[in-house]
Amino acid sequence: MRGAAFRAVAVAVALGVALVVALPVDARDGGGAPTTAPPPCTYGDVVVAGDLHDDHATVMLDTTFRLTSDAAPRDLVPVSAAGFDSTHLVRAVVIDDLRALRLAAEAAGHALAVQSAYRSFDYQRQVHAGWVAALGEERARRVSARPGHSEHQLGTAVDLRDALGPAPWDLDDWAATPAGAWTAAHAHHFGFVMSYPAGSEHVTCYDYEPWHYRWLGRALAERVHESGLPLRGWLHARGPAEPAP
Numbered sequence: 001m002r003g004a005a006f007r008a009v010a011v012a013v014a015l016g017v018a019l020v021v022a023l024p025v026d027a028r029d030g031g032g033a034p035t036t037a038p039p040p041c042t043y044g045d046v047v048v049a050g051d052l053h054d055d056h057a058t059v060m061l062d063t064t065f066r067l068t069s070d071a072a073p074r075d076l077v078p079v080s081a082a083g084f085d086s087t088h089l090v091r092a093v094v095i096d097d098l099r100a101l102r103l104a105a106e107a108a109g110h111a112l113a114v115q116s117a118y119r120s121f122d123y124q125r126q127v128h129a130g131w132v133a134a135l136g137e138e139r140a141r142r143v144s145a146r147p148g149h150s151e152h153q154l155g156t157a158v159d160l161r162d163a164l165g166p167a168p169w170d171l172d173d174w175a176a177t178p179a180g181a182w183t184a185a186h187a188h189h190f191g192f193v194m195s196y197p198a199g200s201e202h203v204t205c206y207d208y209e210p211w212h213y214r215w216l217g218r219a220l221a222e223r224v225h226e227s228g229l230p231l232r233g234w235l236h237a238r239g240p241a242e243p244a245p
């Protein structure tokens with residue numbers, strides 16, 4: 001999600017309660033591919049089940065499901081622990097892979113920087129209100145999660161950019177730049193997946209965000225990457241019954 005600091009604007013958002021609708025089997029076939037489509041992008045405020053810490057990789061946050069306003073990770077540390085020149089915060093469990101990602105990118109000639117990372121519920125409220133003020137409610141909802149619905153509240157999501165470049169959302173397509181393309185091709189080896197890839201807007205419910213990566217851990221990130229599905233689609237296809245890997 002975009003994270004430019006906006007002046008807080010009080011915005012009353014009328015929220016409808018969404019129904020999670022079971023869809024018929026879709027047209028995918030072959031090789032163990034998931035066979036159900038995710039629900040449509042309706043808006044609701046259903047608090048997710050699961051523990052913010054233990055279940056971080058499988059907690060699905062979307063336009064319907066959210067965290068509570070007081071949900072906050074206990075183990076936030078600055079990304080400087082992973083060698084970035086930044087005070088943005090992530091959970092301590094992310095640091096080793098974030099450092100490895102940074103070093104691998106550097107070895108390939110790309111200097112990555114962290115544009116944004118952990119956001120509290122209250123900060124996300126400010127960010128989202130800023131986008132509503134700038135774009136109107138309907139468009140804002142495509143580019144910014146409402147408070148509680150942002151993966152940034154998990155402490156495992158980062159917005160990346162080129163260390164020498166502008167904010168990634170100021171580019172037409174960060175993934176078309178050398179650093180962004182390298183990240184898109186390799187981040188899953190370090191446990192990160194692009195949550196909102198191009199062409200999947202109807203599944204992710206958000207506009208394409210080539211800079212936004214969520215850490216799942218290496219094993220799960222590889223599985224999600226190999227599925228070819230965006231995380232929301234993968235989590236729906238997986239269903240709630242299967243234990244986390």
Ligand SMILES: [Zn+2]
Pocket residue numbers: 001002116152157158159211212213
């Ligand atoms: Zn983001």
